Structures are given as C-alpha cells and as structure tokens.
C-alpha cells in the first residue's frame with residue numbers, strides 16, 4: 001500500500017439546510033483497491049459519492065485525486081434513453097474529449113459485452129443492460145477510480161453475479177473501485193475493504209473480516225452471520241454515541 | 246456543445262409524434278386565432294331589384310352617368326342576389342333567403358336628371374333577422390358610398406358646364422349647331438371695345454352696366470365650382486390614429502398566428518429539452534465538468550430558437566403566398582423572429598430548469614403560454630383601466646407581447662417602432678436565462 005492515493009477525502013462535510021448528510025469523512029483509496037461503502041438508507045452514501053465525483057460541492061473539506069480523475073456511475077442510469085447504446089457511448093466519449101472516440105466506443109462495447117446491443121435504443125433495454133451502459137459511460141475516460149452508487153440494486157441474481165465479476169476484473173487491472181450498497185453480505189463477499197457510514201459519520205474502515213470481528217466479537221472463523229453482526233455493530237455504535245452526547 | 250445540439254436534433258427526429266404535435270398544434274391554434282381575428286361577420290345576402298332600364302342614365306350637360314351600374318357595383322359590402330321585380334325582392338326577404346332587399350326604382354335616372362328632385366331607393370328589411378342591425382348599417386354605408394361617387398360625377402359634369410360658360414368653346418359636342426361660343430370671361434373685354442366706339446349717351450350707359458354684370462358673373466361663377474364641391478361632400482372624414490395599431494386586420498392576424506407558433510414551439514422545445522436532461526439523469530453527469538450550466542442554457546436556447554425560427558419563417562413565407570406581404574422588409578422580419586425566438590427560448594429553458602420531468606415542463610409551458618397570448622391581445626378599453634394596467638404589466642414581463650409588437654412592426658410597419666421591442670426582447674432573454682441558470686443550480 002505504498003502507492004500514491006488515486007482518490008482522497010479530507011474532512012468532508014455536506015449539509016442540506018440544517019441536516020448534515022455527511023460529517024467530517026476522511027479516507028484514501030489506492031490503485032486497484034476494491035472498496036465497499038455500506039450503511040443503511042439515508043446514511044449519506046449517495047451524498048458522499050456525489051461529492052467525491054464532483055457532482056456536488058463539499059461544505060467543508062476537500063477531495064483530492066489523480067489527474068486521470070474519477071468515473072461516476074450514479075444509481076439511476078444517466079444516459080439518453082432515446083439514443084442507441086453506441087450513440088450514447090459516442091456522444092459521451094466526445095463530451096469527455098477522449099483521444100479516439102470510435103476506438104473507445106468499440107472497446108467499451110466489447111468490454112461490457114454490449115456489442116450485439118449496440119444499435120438498440122437504451123430505453124428498450126432491460127434494467128441490467130441499461131446499468132451496463134451506465135457503467136460503460138463511467139469508464140469511457142479510463143479513470144483511475146470508478147465510483148458506483150448501489151450498482152446492484154436493480155439487478156437480478158444472475159446479473160449481479162456478472163456485475164461483481166466485471167468489477168473484480170476491473171480492480172484486477174488496476175482501476176480502483178468504490179461502490180456503495182446497503183446489502184452487507186454483498187460487501188463482505190465482493191470487497192477487500194469496507195467503509196461503514198452511519199448518519200453521515202465514517203464509523204469503520206478496514207477489511208470485511210475485521211468488521212465481522214468487531215461486530216460479532218468472535219474469532220474470524222466463527223460462523224457469525226455478517227448481517228446480524230453488522231446490525232449489532234451499528235446499534236452499539238449508536239449507543240456509544242448517545243452515551244457520549 | 247456541437248455534440249449536444251446534434252444529440253438533441255437526433256432525439257427530436259426520433260420523436261416523430263412530438264414533432265408532429267409541435268408543428269400541427271401551434272399552426273392549428275394560430276390559424277383559429279387568426280381567423281377569429283380577421284373574419285368580420287360574413288357579407289349578408291341582399292336582394293337587389295334594379296328596375297331602371299338597363300341603359301338608364303342621368304343626363305347632365307350632354308354627358309351620361311349610368312345609374313344602375315353604380316349602385317350594383319357599389320354593393321360590394323353585401324352578397325347581392327339579383328332579382329327582376331320588387332315583389333320578387335320582398336319575397337326573398339320574407340323567405341329569409343335574403344336579409345334585406347334594395348329596390349332601385351325605374352324613374353331614378355329621370356329624377357336625378359331633373360335636378361329638382363332627389364332619387365329614392367327603397368330598402369326592405371326582415372325585422373326578425375338576427376343580424377338586422379349589421380345589415381342595416383352595411384346597406385347604409387353602401388348607399389352613402391354610392392351617393393358620394395354619384396355626386397362626385399355630377400359635380401364634375403356641372404363644373405364642366407360652368408367652365409364652358411366661363412371660357413366658351415366648341416358646342417358641337419352638345420349638339421348645338423353654332424360652332425363657337427363666347428366665354429363669359431371674354432365678354433367684358435369684348436364689351437369694353439364696343440363701348441370705346443360708342444358715343445356717350447344712353448346706350449353707352451346701358452352697355453357699361455352690362456359690362457359690370459359680365460365682370461361680376463365671371464368672377465362668381467368661378468367660385469361656384471368650389472361651392473359645388475363643398476355641397477357635394479359637405480364633411481370630409483380625415484382620420485388620425487393617436488394610439489394603437491394601424492395594421493389591417495388580416496395582416497395583423499398573420500403576425501398573431503406566426504408569433505403564437507413561434508412561442509409554442511420555442512417554449513415547448515426549450516422546456517422539454519432541458520427537462521429531458523433531468524429525466525434521463527444526464528444533467529448531473531453533463532455539469533460534472535463536461536458542459537457548464539451556462540453552456541447548457543445556451544445550447545437549449547439555440548436548439549429551441551433555431552427550430553422555432555425555421556418553422557415561424559416557413560409559416561410567414563407560406564402565408565405570404567395568400568396575403569400580400571412586403572418582402573423587402575425580410576431583414577426586419579428575421580430580426581424580430583430571432584429576438585422573439587431567443588426570448589421564448591430563455592423562458593422555456595427557465596421553465597424546464599424549474600421542473601423535474603418533460604411532462605411537467607410541457608404542461609407548465611402550455612399553462613403559461615396560452616393565457617399570456619390572450620392577455621397580450623386584450624385591447625385597451627376592453628377592460629377596466631386598473632385591470633388593463635395589470636395586464637400590461639404582466640405582458641411586459643413575458644415575451645409574447647413584445648414579440649408580437651416586434652413582428653407587427655417588422656411585417657406591417659406598425660407602431661411602436663421595432664427597436665424598442667427588440668431591446669425589450671433581449672432584456673427578457675437575459676432575465677430568463679439568469680432564472681434558468683439559477684434553476685439549474687439545483688441539479
């Protein structure tokens with residue numbers, strides 16, 4: 001872990017009026033890291049990813065990253081439903097000012113296994129394929145880090161399996177990936193590092209095994225259910241916060 | 246931005262139904278409004294019985310004026326139904342086939358020729374007809390017009406006779422054998438010569454008195470020509486418009502129709518275009534460093550403005566095939582259309598930026614545009630002054646009235662001059678662009 005960070009958050013706070021959605025969050029992501037951002041609904045995952053992606057500005061703190069920037073894959077596919085897959089990729093490639101739009105589109109179609117759907121309008125695709133196009137657009141600029149907001153939320157189990165394989169390959173090739181999920185088991189299975197966000201606060205930043213230990217208090221080998229452990233962990237965290245207050 | 250524009254045009258081309266609606270709907274509305282504005286309550290049917298002999302003419306000083314020709318020709322205000330007898334005319338009115346009948350009596354020419362009596366027309370109305378007052382005033386106007394034309398003709402003839410009397414001349418035209426008549430104006434000098442050769446005495450005294458008479462008569466007859474003109478048309482109407490439009494209704498209707506189409510297409514496209522970016526969730530991705538929010542506002546403005554400009558110009562040119570328009574003013578037309586398109590586009594982008602989806606944006610665009618157009622068309626004096634001032638204020642804040650005035654000035658040369666309206670439109674463009682930019686902040 002001696003590589004320079006491709007993405008860093010320093011004391012990020014983001015408010016919506018009175019409500020603090022993200023509170024003083026700091027962490028760094030290194031090349032090829034596969035990071036899960038977990039937390040219940042409303043924890044601030046989407047807000048944090050948006051700030052990291054530059055879609056929203058932070059009220060306090062700063063975001064740093066490599067020159068190659070970060071790719072952003074929002075939860076709702078952000079693509080033109082009236083355009084075909086290829087037209088979408090070509091348009092976004094040109095807007096991203098990639099060196100060779102044609103070649104980039106061809107490569108992305110191949111990489112995301114969408115070549116035979118290239119001429120279909122996005123609005124007529126299944127949710128899974130739409131999500132693939134969404135991810136493909138996020139990858140067009142060949143970013144050093146890719147941010148995905150709940151990428152598996154609208155997929156069926158088979159599509160999910162394919163998605164995690166794709167993401168693992170991406171990380172293996174050196175692209176850092178940060179994805180959010182409220183499905184704890186998914187984080188345990190797919191990520192090598194877990195960030196736990198609760199009410200805007202970063203409560204935990206370590207491996208899934210370490211989280212399980214912290215949650216269950218037992219040895220790594222114990223058959224403690226990860227999900228139950230996580231809920232217990234959050235309850236304890238909330239409790240300690242209340243007593244601190 | 247070029248790519249975004251291309252993308253939007255491609256999407257537009259794929260949305261055939263939308264394009265069809267965008268083209269057909271405003272044109273339909275525009276035509277309806279145009280028709281409603283330009284259509285006077287149609288020409289009423291009037292039976293006309295011309296009982297005067299076909300050649301009947303007023304004879305004055307040897308010239309003839311055909312009476313029947315004048316009257317039937319001047320009934321252009323109505324739809325004439327020609328009948329042969331008075332009974333037939335009355336029957337047409339009874340049966341409702343005609344709303345009224347006009348009988349030109351057989352003796353009209355003789356009466357007019359006699360100078361001492363007036364010609365008389367008989368007008369028969371149907372008291373039950375809904376449009377009776379309209380018909381009555383139309384017939385009165387037509388008769389007045391015919392009278393005027395006839396009196397001008399008669400006056401001309403009378404003046405010719407007086408001229409002959411004053412200046413003398415060839416009388417053979419009048420069928421008088423003697424070839425040359427001495428004019429009254431020459432009489433005094435002829436007399437003076439005769440008097441000079443006359444020894445003093447009673448005869449010379451009498452001749453001097455005749456010379457005086459000739460002098461006086463020549464001078465006063467000359468004036469009487471002017472007096473005749475005054476009597477023939479005692480009051481001349483000279484109208485001056487102090488305020489408001491002077492455009493004939495049909496060309497004004499064209500301007501209204503084109504302005505409404507321009508507004509609908511432009512506002513809807515701009516609002517829909519920006520709302521679609523939200524609906525497809527692409528707004529956040531675009532404004533993440535790929536396109537500035539200002540750039541996005543400008544792009545939608547160009548898209549909507551360009552498309553609506555093409556449509557409005559095509560409409561204007563198309564209507565120009567039926568209504569005479571002054572094509573030499575085409576530069577002004579374009580200036581007015583471009584300024585209008587920009588202001589409407591900015592309004593549309595602002596609407597689109599404030600709504601979350603295309604449907605809501607379209608609905609809001611419709612809800613705003615339609616009443617604005619009607620408000621702008623409310624004439625002064627139609628409502629209470631306080632309300633009119635409110636309407637004027639509202640019309641000033643939205644682009645329709647200014648666009649209408651600019652186009653009216655460009656196409657018809659109507660008041661107020663085009664410069665002020667163009668500046669007004671550009672100011673509104675700026676205002677709504679700023680509002681749109683603020684609306685986009687909440688991406």
Ligand SMILES: Nc1ncnc2c1ncn2[C@@H]1O[C@H](COP(=O)(O)OP(=O)(O)O)[C@@H](O)[C@H]1O
Nearest residue numbers: 016019021039040041042043044045046047048
């Ligand atoms: N645009 C917004 N305006 C106001 N409050 C918001 C907005 N977006 C999110 N929030 C609030 O911020 C908190 C964090 O939301 P979010 O980041 O969406 O959480 P998560 O993605 O973890 O479910 C929530 O309480 C949510 O209600």
Ligand SMILES: [Mg+2]
Nearest residue numbers: 045046047150
């Ligand atoms: Mg979320």
